[in-house]
Every structure is written in C-alpha cells, then in structure tokens.
Amino acid sequence: MSRIGKQPITIPGGVEVKVADSNLVTVKGPKGELSEQINPDIKVNINDNVITVERPSDKKNHRALHGLSRALIANMLEGVTKGYEKKLQIIGVGYRVQKKGKVLNLQLGFSHPVDMEDPEGIVVETPSQTEIVVKGINKQAVGNYAAKIRDLRKPEPYKGKGIRYEGEYVRRKEGKTGK
Template structure:
C-alpha cells in the first residue's frame, strides 16, 4: 500500500468534511475547498478521521492514492491555519504596492507591472520591499507567489529582483576586464 495514502487525516474541530459519491468537500470559517476523486479511489469519514481506499494495487492507482490523500491533508491544514508565502524585493527603486485586487510592481521596467490577485488569495505589502501572499488553497498561494517572482527573478550578478524569503541566490563574479592578459593585450 501507499504509505502516505493509508495514513488517516485527523479532521480538526471547525472543519466540516462531506463525502458524497466521488466528491470530497471541506468547509470552515475561513472558506471552502473541494475536489473530485478518480474512479479508483473512495473516501470515508470515520471517528473524526478521513481515510482513503483504492480499488486495486496497480502502480498508477497507488500514486493517485498518495496524491489525493496529500491534497486532502493540505485542504484541512489550509482551512485551519492557512498558507503563507513571503517574497523579498531587492534593487534600487524596486518596490511593490497592493491596491485593491491588483499588485503593482516597480522592478526596473519603464512601466509598473500590474498583477491581478485571484479570488481566494490575499496579498499584503507591509514594507515596499516585502510581499506576503496568503490563502487557504496551497496550490493557489504557491502559483500566485511564483507568478510574482517570475516578473523579475533575482539575477546572479547584483542580486536584484524578486526572490522568496530565505532563498539564496548563487552570485557570480563580473567580467574581469581591467588588467586582462590575453591575445589582445600587447
């Protein structure tokens, strides 16, 4: 059996789990999430835990078993604690500003870059060089953070750009043009 798939998920108080047919729905005060199970899997709520079973032992089914169990665990965690991604902006004049349902990024282009904030995700800018993405859906939070980072990824020479908090950028040495010896120097 899939070791991840067979582990039961403890459903915390405040999160309601409903299994109807192939649909598993999660609901709490923070929001609601749901997904549809493939035909090879089934789910059941027993004694405050959510458990997944599979119909056969084929390798693709075992992979799906672990995947959907992990998705359900992320849904429960998201509806209780929530997910957060923090990004740092570095560079002269580089800054971010959240305005309503848009994020304005000033990252060295001739114009500000506007990114629409999807429903289910909130973006905060406590400092002009810090962006915090929050939400209950782990995939949505991660994708929004990746979209922001992709606007201007940190470059290796000066390190300016957008990076995740705690991410280290491998720095490169610049061109050593002065004092170079070679075919052109005489």
C-alpha cells in the first residue's frame, strides 16, 4: 500500500472540491481555482470533507499513480488556500534585478539585460536588487518559472556567483595553484 496514497486529505474551510465523471478534479478556494485530470483508473472519493484516493489493483503502474494522484490533489488544496513561493538570491558584482510592470529585468554579466515576462497566474516580486520572490497557486508552475530564472546564470563552483535558491548550498572548488 502506498504510504502517501492511503492518507486521507481533509478539505479546509472555504474550499470547494468537485470530481467530474472523467476524473477531472476541480478545487476552488480563496486564492483561485485549479483543476487536474487524474488517471481514470484511480478512484477519487469525497465523504464528509475528506478526500480519499483508491487504486484498483497492485500493478506497478497503479501503485505509482496512487501516490501521485493524492499528492497532486493535496498540492492543489494547499495552493488555493496558502499559495506557494520560491525565493531566489542573486550573488555577484554587478548582478541585479528589477521589476518593470509584468517584466523582470535581469542584469547578469551578459552584454545585454535579460527580460522575462511573468507567465499567467505567477506573481514575481523583487524586495531588493539581489532578491526574487516567485509566488502563485500552482506548485508546478511556480517551481518551473523559478528554475527558468535560475537557469539563466547557475551558481558556479569557484566564486559562487549566479542565481541560487534561498538556502541552497553551492559546493565550492579550490582554484588552480601556481608552481
């Protein structure tokens, strides 16, 4: 039995959950609305503000889908109630960021500034010139956009310059030594 899949999910107050015939789970809450298509083999039940996810057999595919489906539904519930956020730090001399409307302007040591437009449903804030906060209700979209920003200038191992997640450890290497 899946350790994650068998756990029930309690629906918080102010959140509405619907399961359509085609296993389309729609979650509506104070921060917005999300929907996810769950595999038709997996059964999603709602009883007394508790969601349970069941699988039809012990096949490897069904076992994998069991935990995945439960996690997707739990992430949607958390997203519409609390939301998700990823914090990024920019480290390096002359590296900075600023927000112009819905466009994120990054100066990362290239010959040109890099402009990134915020995707739908994502809010980006810049509390300082070296910090970026990516917020949204969809966990996957927030993580994906934060990863795209980080990919522009990954932290390098010699000086540690680049864009990194808050709290991320960058393993440093020793430079060349002369004879």
